[in-house]
Amino acid sequence: MAVIVYPDTVEKEIKKASKEAVYYASKVAGQLGTETIALALGTLEEDKLSTLAKYGADQVATVHDERLDHFDSCAHTKAVAEIVEQYSARVIVIPYTNNGQGLAPRLSARLKAGLVPGAVDFPRTDGDFVVKKGVFSGKGFAYYKINTDRKIIGMLPNSIGPQENPKAGAVEQLNVTLEDSDFTVQVKDVQKSTEGVPLSEADLVVSGGRGLKGPENWGVIEDLAETIGAATACSRPVADSEWRPHHEHVGQTGQTIRPSLYIAIGISGAIQHLAGINKSKVIVAINKDPEAPILKEADYGIVADAFEVVPKLTEALKEKVAAS
Amino acid sequence: MGSSGFQLFEFLVSFGYCFARIERRKIDLMKSLVCISKVPDTTTKVTFTDNNTKFNEENVQYIVNPYDEWYSLVRALELKEAKGEGTVTVVNVGPADNEQTIRKALAIGADDAVRIDAQPTDGYYTAAQIAAHAKDKGYDLVWAGSESIDYNGFEVGGMLAELLGLPYVQNATSIDYDGSSATLVRNIEGGQETLSVHSPFVLSTQKGMAEARIPNMRGIMQAKKKPLEVISPVEAENLTEITKFEHPPEKGEVKMIDPENVEELVDLLQNEAKVL
Ligand SMILES: Cc1cc2nc3c(=O)[nH]c(=O)nc-3n(C[C@H](O)[C@H](O)[C@H](O)COP(=O)(O)OP(=O)(O)OC[C@H]3O[C@@H](n4cnc5c(N)ncnc54)[C@H](O)[C@@H]3O)c2cc1C
Ligand SMILES: Nc1ncnc2c1ncn2[C@@H]1O[C@H](COP(=O)(O)O)[C@@H](O)[C@H]1O
Numbered sequence: 001m002a003v004i005v006y007p008d009t010v011e012k013e014i015k016k017a018s019k020e021a022v023y024y025a026s027k028v029a030g031q032l033g034t035e036t037i038a039l040a041l042g043t044l045e046e047d048k049l050s051t052l053a054k055y056g057a058d059q060v061a062t063v064h065d066e067r068l069d070h071f072d073s074c075a076h077t078k079a080v081a082e083i084v085e086q087y088s089a090r091v092i093v094i095p096y097t098n099n100g101q102g103l104a105p106r107l108s109a110r111l112k113a114g115l116v117p118g119a120v121d122f123p124r125t126d127g128d129f130v131v132k133k134g135v136f137s138g139k140g141f142a143y144y145k146i147n148t149d150r151k152i153i154g155m156l157p158n159s160i161g162p163q164e165n166p167k168a169g170a171v172e173q174l175n176v177t178l179e180d181s182d183f184t185v186q187v188k189d190v191q192k193s194t195e196g197v198p199l200s201e202a203d204l205v206v207s208g209g210r211g212l213k214g215p216e217n218w219g220v221i222e223d224l225a226e227t228i229g230a231a232t233a234c235s236r237p238v239a240d241s242e243w244r245p246h247h248e249h250v251g252q253t254g255q256t257i258r259p260s261l262y263i264a265i266g267i268s269g270a271i272q273h274l275a276g277i278n279k280s281k282v283i284v285a286i287n288k289d290p291e292a293p294i295l296k297e298a299d300y301g302i303v304a305d306a307f308e309v310v311p312k313l314t315e316a317l318k319e320k321v322a323a324s
Numbered sequence: 325m326g327s328s329g330f331q332l333f334e335f336l337v338s339f340g341y342c343f344a345r346i347e348r349r350k351i352d353l354m355k356s357l358v359c360i361s362k363v364p365d366t367t368t369k370v371t372f373t374d375n376n377t378k379f380n381e382e383n384v385q386y387i388v389n390p391y392d393e394w395y396s397l398v399r400a401l402e403l404k405e406a407k408g409e410g411t412v413t414v415v416n417v418g419p420a421d422n423e424q425t426i427r428k429a430l431a432i433g434a435d436d437a438v439r440i441d442a443q444p445t446d447g448y449y450t451a452a453q454i455a456a457h458a459k460d461k462g463y464d465l466v467w468a469g470s471e472s473i474d475y476n477g478f479e480v481g482g483m484l485a486e487l488l489g490l491p492y493v494q495n496a497t498s499i500d501y502d503g504s505s506a507t508l509v510r511n512i513e514g515g516q517e518t519l520s521v522h523s524p525f526v527l528s529t530q531k532g533m534a535e536a537r538i539p540n541m542r543g544i545m546q547a548k549k550k551p552l553e554v555i556s557p558v559e560a561e562n563l564t565e566i567t568k569f570e571h572p573p574e575k576g577e578v579k580m581i582d583p584e585n586v587e588e589l590v591d592l593l594q595n596e597a598k599v600l
Binding site for chain 2: 008072074098099101102103104105107109115118128130132134135137138141143144145148154184188189192193200228249252253260271272275278281295296297298299301303312313317
């Protein structure tokens with residue numbers, strides 16, 4: 001009956017999205033009157049395992065196998081499927097991160113368990129099992145009903161926010177049968193982004209568009225971001241012109257983010273851009289054109305030349321930061 | 325061993341040799357299958373009908389899902405061109421009016437197309453249709469987009485990989501392929517991973533893979549004559565269904581701030597919006 005949650009333990013870390021998924025799973029388990037089992041694959045350290053308890057795992061199951069330290073959709077799916085059977089789990093929660101997107105669909109097909117790919121809210125469990133999910137790249141929501149007994153929820157990161165929910169979280173070592181042939185990819189290299197806060201996890205984001213004219217002007221964006229501890233992002237043409245690295249590009253064909261604060265500077269607000277950012281809690285737009293579409297989407301707007309107003313804003317923020 | 329036994333042995337060896345050669349030739353001839361979904365143009369105003377249970381298709385312009393067209397298809401064509409041989413087949417699960425969209429993929433350069441005549445009602449159902457077509461065709465590379473921009477599922481590629489029993493590399497931003505082994509870069513949280521995998525396998529693609537191509541007149545003319553096979557769906561379940569749609573909440577009016585008074589914005593962000 002249990003709820004099993006798979007934290008994405010990429011590079012043996014428990015990131016924000018995984019904490020959030022464990023918390024989410026513990027709430028679902030509460031709704032269903034059952035317990036939460038966090039399944040940590042690979043050789044995680046003790047303190048990482050206890051983090052899972054802190055966010056709501058009644059029990060932490062681990063498979064201490066080095067080969068599982070790198071994600072492999074075949075091996076990880078096989079391991080999770082086996083453990084789901086062992087616990088007769090009814091609901092499986094998977095953060096819909098890059099790895100989660102490799103695991104959840106495979107597991108769904110293997111177990112013939114319906115998947116909600118990108119849930120943004122808790123499920124409705126009285127009667128039908130129904131979960132809300134974003135569709136049409138931010139232009140709508142849909143309620144997905146899962147028809148199968150066993151259910152998989154791919155949880156969209158940053159949709160609930162992690163909260164602590166301390167539980168006992170006794171650690172149990174499990175064994176699963178994994179042959180070498182279950183490992184199908186060979187990891188050659190892992191490059192971590194060098195910047196402070198990865199965009200996908202950032203709570204505050206400062207983003208620049210073509211209005212900044214060229215890469216040499218990005219100092220104003222970086223200064224503002226640094227002052228408030230924000231990550232930096234950009235519009236698509238900015239990445240296409242190689243003013244900024246591709247992983248900063250947000251929008252329909254880039255990253256989808258949902259920070260608390262998104263500051264758009266010199267960005268017109270094309271619909272494809274909005275698709276990636278319109279779930280932000282608060283949007284600030286700085287644009288010299290009072291007709292720019294971004295101002296219709298924003299909560300706060302300043303019509304001015306970015307090169308004049310952004311340094312002033314940075315100064316004002318510095319004073320506040322210093323005062324607090 | 326008697327002489328007839330030896331002959332049989334010899335025959336088997338030569339047969340095996342032949343077989344190995346056929347196998348090798350098959351590997352040389354790189355075969356790609358590119359899954360393409362048909363989606364509303366990115367500028368579509370999204371509305372719903374039937375008491376918010378259906379997407380309103382009226383006046384909607386359809387396009388090939390940008391991930392499928394810009395990243396998967398173009399990169400599959402580039403690999404084929406670099407090798408100087410091979411085939412790129414596109415597959416779509418959908419009704420007859422999808423054929424216009426499918427022809428666009430042929431105009432960009434796909435060799436042939438398969439349309440599986442069914443409504444793609446659920447990710448699993450769709451993947452099961454593609455898997456039934458692909459399972460005995462000997463495709464080396466099976467390409468999906470990371471997501472379709474209508475239902476944003478990030479799911480069909482992974483389901484397909486499982487149904488075909490193949491490795492899966494999701495959200496790849498580049499691929500090089502030597503005919504049997506591939507090196508890919510894929511996104512992970514807070515970074516990128518470089519990995520290698522042997523074909524056949526399934527991948528899903530993201531930005532970085534390739535630049536968009538615009539079909540030329542010749543491509544458009546040729547596309548009309550390229551084979552587009554229509555096949556019947558197989559039995560498969562819908563594991564999920566959509567019961568209702570909803571619009572995102574309306575945005576309130578934007579509050580304009582005097583550029584001479586940026587302190588007001590700082591104050592609002594701290595005390596009204598409470599995000600700082
Ligand atoms: C299928 C498809 C997918 C796409 N996907 C994406 C995507 O994922 N992400 C994305 O961003 N785009 C995407 N696009 C592109 C999108 O349509 C827009 O072209 C793009 O977002 C525009 O970028 P921009 O706002 O930086 O530039 P522009 O539209 O050129 O806007 C620049 C803005 O800066 C303002 N400005 C100029 N100078 C100043 C100044 N000194 N101070 C202040 N403001 C100034 C201007 O008033 C203008 O509003 C996609 C397009 C298509 C067709
Ligand atoms: N109806 C379909 N026909 C063919 N391929 C599809 C279909 N729907 C989705 N796909 C493929 O699966 C990818 C991911 O779609 P999704 O999982 O729906 O977000 C798309 O980019 C396509 O490559």
